[in-house]
Amino acid sequence: MIPLLLSLLLAWPPGTGAQQDPLMPFMENLDADSNVILKWGFSEVQGTIMFQLTVKTTGWLGFGFSPNGDMAASDIVMGGVGPNGTYFMDYHATGNSFPLVDKKQSYTLLSLTEADGQTTMTFRRPIQSCDEEDFHITDSPVKLIYAYGTSDDIRYHANRRGTKEVNLLKFMPRSSPPDSNYLDFVVENVTVPAERTYYHCKVMKVPKLNGKNHIYRIEPVIEHLDLVHHMLLYGCPSSVNQTYEKKCYTEGSGEDCIRVVSAWGVGGGAFELPEIAGIPIGGQNNDEFYRLEIHYNNLAQEAGRRDSSGLRLYYTAQLRQHDVGIMTTGLMVAIGWGYAIPPNATAFHSYGLCNTSHFSDIMPDPVPDLSVFSVALHTHLAGRKVQAGHIRNGEQIDFLGLDENFNFEMQQATNLGNIKTIKPGDEIVVECTYNTTNRKGITQLGLATTDEMCLAFVFYYPAIPVTSCCSHPDMHAYMAMMGKTVNQNIEEMLKTAAWDQSSTAVHEATMKRVPQIGFIIDVNKNYSMYEGNIRNMTATLSVSCRSDPSLQAGPLEPFNYNTSPRGSGSWVVTSAAGSVFLMLWTTML
Ligand SMILES: *[C@@H]1O[C@H](CO)[C@@H](O)[C@H](O)[C@H]1NC(C)=O
Ligand SMILES: *[C@@H]1O[C@H](CO)[C@@H](O)[C@H](O)[C@H]1NC(C)=O
Ligand SMILES: *[C@@H]1O[C@H](CO)[C@@H](O)[C@H](O)[C@H]1NC(C)=O
Ligand SMILES: *[C@@H]1O[C@H](CO)[C@@H](O)[C@H](O)[C@H]1NC(C)=O
Ligand SMILES: *[C@@H]1O[C@H](CO)[C@@H](O)[C@H](O)[C@H]1NC(C)=O
Ligand SMILES: *[C@@H]1O[C@H](CO)[C@@H](O)[C@H](O)[C@H]1NC(C)=O
Ligand SMILES: *[C@@H]1O[C@H](CO)[C@@H](O)[C@H](O)[C@H]1NC(C)=O
Ligand SMILES: *[C@@H]1O[C@H](CO)[C@@H](O)[C@H](O)[C@H]1NC(C)=O
Numbered sequence: 365m366i367p368l369l370l371s372l373l374l375a376w377p378p379g380t381g382a383q384q385d386p387l388m389p390f391m392e393n394l395d396a397d398s399n400v401i402l403k404w405g406f407s408e409v410q411g412t413i414m415f416q417l418t419v420k421t422t423g424w425l426g427f428g429f430s431p432n433g434d435m436a437a438s439d440i441v442m443g444g445v446g447p448n449g450t451y452f453m454d455y456h457a458t459g460n461s462f463p464l465v466d467k468k469q470s471y472t473l474l475s476l477t478e479a480d481g482q483t484t485m486t487f488r489r490p491i492q493s494c495d496e497e498d499f500h501i502t503d504s505p506v507k508l509i510y511a512y513g514t515s516d517d518i519r520y521h522a523n524r525r526g527t528k529e530v531n532l533l534k535f536m537p538r539s540s541p542p543d544s545n546y547l548d549f550v551v552e553n554v555t556v557p558a559e560r561t562y563y564h565c566k567v568m569k570v571p572k573l574n575g576k577n578h579i580y581r582i583e584p585v586i587e588h589l590d591l592v593h594h595m596l597l598y599g600c601p602s603s604v605n606q607t608y609e610k611k612c613y614t615e616g617s618g619e620d621c622i623r624v625v626s627a628w629g630v631g632g633g634a635f636e637l638p639e640i641a642g643i644p645i646g647g648q649n650n651d652e653f654y655r656l657e658i659h660y661n662n663l664a665q666e667a668g669r670r671d672s673s674g675l676r677l678y679y680t681a682q683l684r685q686h687d688v689g690i691m692t693t694g695l696m697v698a699i700g701w702g703y704a705i706p707p708n709a710t711a712f713h714s715y716g717l718c719n720t721s722h723f724s725d726i727m728p729d730p731v732p733d734l735s736v737f738s739v740a741l742h743t744h745l746a747g748r749k750v751q752a753g754h755i756r757n758g759e760q761i762d763f764l765g766l767d768e769n770f771n772f773e774m775q776q777a778t779n780l781g782n783i784k785t786i787k788p789g790d791e792i793v794v795e796c797t798y799n800t801t802n803r804k805g806i807t808q809l810g811l812a813t814t815d816e817m818c819l820a821f822v823f824y825y826p827a828i829p830v831t832s833c834c835s836h837p838d839m840h841a842y843m844a845m846m847g848k849t850v851n852q853n854i855e856e857m858l859k860t861a862a863w864d865q866s867s868t869a870v871h872e873a874t875m876k877r878v879p880q881i882g883f884i885i886d887v888n889k890n891y892s893m894y895e896g897n898i899r900n901m902t903a904t905l906s907v908s909c910r911s912d913p914s915l916q917a918g919p920l921e922p923f924n925y926n927t928s929p930r931g932s933g934s935w936v937v938t939s940a941a942g943s944v945f946l947m948l949w950t951t952m953l
Pocket of ligand 6 (some may be wrong): 726888890
């Protein structure tokens with residue numbers, strides 16, 4: 365009885381009552397005494413950033429961006445609730461003197477309230493401003509400055525001022541639960557073969573944890589940055605009860621372990637989960653065995669190199685409100701189905717669909733709304749752009765992620781600027797744009813970096829049992845539409861085709877138009893198969909310079925992409941999909 369009670373107690377969400385504002389998921393204390401608290405969130409699609417400054421004072425508040433932490437040359441906004449009502453104004457400072465009012469007011473006040481001796485000011489501005497008197501926010505750390513007064517008479521702030529450097533657009537929280545612990549999932553002295561692409565797999569047993577815990581932070585432990593391209597950690601089902609270490613995707617290697625637990629991609633750093641959610645580890649219903657997969661990219665094909673790398677997972681028994689799930693979406697890596705990206709294409713588009721209407725095929729209703737806080741986009745070497753469109757009732761309502769300047773060597777994850785909700789029935793379309801001008805033959809889907817993938821890993825809560833929601837064009841329909849006989853060897857046909865601009869265009873359009881075969885796979889490898897269609901992405905990004913925040917109307921306003929290719933890249937990278945789908949394919953044959 366006692367252990368059960370104990371585990372129930374442990375499983376009970378702590379009474380922190382921590383809530384995450386979906387529009388402002390980030391928070392930082394600007395001073396040491398927690399008198400000045402900043403919350404913020406942003407939308408790369410709308411190109412706006414929203415702030416909420418809460419200060420323990422009933423006087424005026426000032427907040428701004430400074431090149432060096434001083435007042436000179438800073439962009440400042442000041443406001444408060446005074447005897448005559450609220451006041452709020454955009455200023456800039458030319459020195460250590462009273463700031464000047466901007467000719468163009470770029471900040472929009474959303475609310476200003478005073479209660480319990482503190483003042484809360486909520487406002488919005490464009491991420492990038494065309495106004496010379498305003499500061500451009502980029503994805504680099506910026507020095508935030510603040511000051512406040514004890515009355516509404518804006519005068520010298522004395523020592524009620526400070527500065528803190530924060531990366532607003534690539535913020536990573538840093539929590540330190542008192543019972544913090546970590547587990548290392550690492551390989552030891554793996555001999556990396558003299559091959560360009562090598563996937564090494566190690567199934568490990570975790571030491572018994574005292575019930576369920578939450579992973580809240582993942583750090584890479586990398587010995588050779590020039591070799592390790594990505595790492596993934598998967599949870600295994602109870603059928604896996606033995607450790608082993610060998611080349612991945614070979615016979616009998618723990619390919620039943622498909623629940624993505626954590627991951628790291630080249631260029632990435634530590635990743636921390638939002639304070640209200642954690643990745644479950646340990647506990648009755650969680651696996652004891654884990655599979656670490658390391659993709660070695662031995663470009664020079666050097667022999668005799670050894671490596672000891674892996675992931676360090678920080679966990680806490682202080683359970684957070686939600687379990688985090690990681691779901692793979694995009695183009696299914698169905699090896700042998702026939703998929704070709706033609707050579708000599710400057711911008712070939714591939715698509716994958718996830719139709720969440722079909723979640724209920726493999727899990728009990730009701731399917732909850734999923735709160736997405738991070739998305740990692742993934743292609744291999746030919747990828748140049750990736751967009752994960754969010755579609756509801758047949759219309760694109762947002763992007764879950766997008767990267768207009770995809771860089772294979774910079775696959776780091778960042779948290780989204782706001783929490784996006786996937787409702788049951790929503791669709792996710794992943795579009796990848798490839799450049800194959802330097803290739804002689806077709807590019808197929810596969811595990812090697814010279815093969816391709818088109819995936820988006822979606823980090824969300826609360827966790828549901830779905831691990832993968834991907835699709836592949838129906839190649840029989842493709843053959844029919846191309847006027848070919850179905851029993852022709854598709855792969856052979858694609859390999860030997862004479863590709864030119866027009867045949868490439870027809871091929872690309874047909875692959876998009878034919879029905880998709882969608883797969884939803886759960887943690888037990890049960891799956892549901894369905895048909896679907898790729899809808900057009902209707903949202904576009906423009907590079908217009910916008911400085912008037914009042915223009916922000918709809919959810920899909922143009923976005924200024926000049927300096928900040930946000931959403932860049934995938935933090936998680938997988939090829940697990942490959943093996944899973946390969947297996948599915950063979951079981952279906
Ligand atoms: C409030 O308004 C009155 C009358 O217009 C003015 O005299 C006073 O200075 C104002 N007070 C503040 C703090 O702005
Ligand atoms: C790897 O091998 C080297 C040399 O044989 C040894 O010094 C080192 O301790 C080994 N590292 C691990 C993690 O086993
Ligand atoms: C491991 O699992 C297999 C079945 O999957 C079972 O036959 C075997 O007895 C198990 N071994 C241990 C040590 O539990
Ligand atoms: C590649 O495509 C360009 C047109 O986009 C064409 O001029 C060129 O001949 C092609 N090269 C090859 C090797 O097919
Ligand atoms: C495609 O890649 C080639 C070679 O890497 C490069 O020269 C070219 O500028 C790229 N084209 C586009 C449209 O990205
Ligand atoms: C899913 O898989 C598990 C384990 O393989 C099996 O026991 C269960 O019956 C399956 N559920 C469905 C709905 O197919
Ligand atoms: C998704 O599934 C639903 C229910 O079957 C269907 O009505 C809808 O058309 C599907 N969407 C796509 C894009 O195939
Ligand atoms: C999608 O766009 C293509 C061309 O851009 C067009 O031919 C097609 O009709 C569109 N499909 C839908 C469903 O709107």
